[in-house]
Amino acid sequence: MDPVSLSPSIPDVSARRDLALREAAKELEAGFLAEMLKAAGLGKTSESFGGGQGEEQFSSFLRQEQARAMVEGGGIGLAESLYHALKEREND
Structure with a gap:
């Protein structure tokens, strides 16, 4: 999803760039x-009654979506720091 193309209602180019x-x-x-x-082992298959190769291959999708949900819930503040760093770099 490209937020810039999804936000035609935001007329200001600067506001779309910020988004x-x-x-x-x-x-x-x-x-x-x-x-x-x-690294913490989330999605690691168990030794017994595991889902096999399929579970191993698709566990990354589960981790990514759980991570996105964590970010939407406030995350650890890294996104805000990154945003400000990117904003400063853009202004220079």
């Missing part, structure tokens, strides 16, 4: 959280 930066920051935080969830 795109914020969404990019959220996706970066979600990616980071998904990797942390993976």
Whole structure:
């Protein structure tokens, strides 16, 4: 989903760019959280009664969506820091 193309109701180019930066920051935080969830063992198949190869292959999708839900719920504040860093860089 490209937030800029999904927001034709926002006439100001600057506001659309800010929205795109914020969404990019959220996706970066979600990616980071998904990797942390993976390192913590979330989605790891159990030794007995596991889902086999299919479960292993699709567990990354589950982790990514759980990470996105965490970000939408406030996350760890990384997205906000990234947004401000990207905004500063854009203004320079």
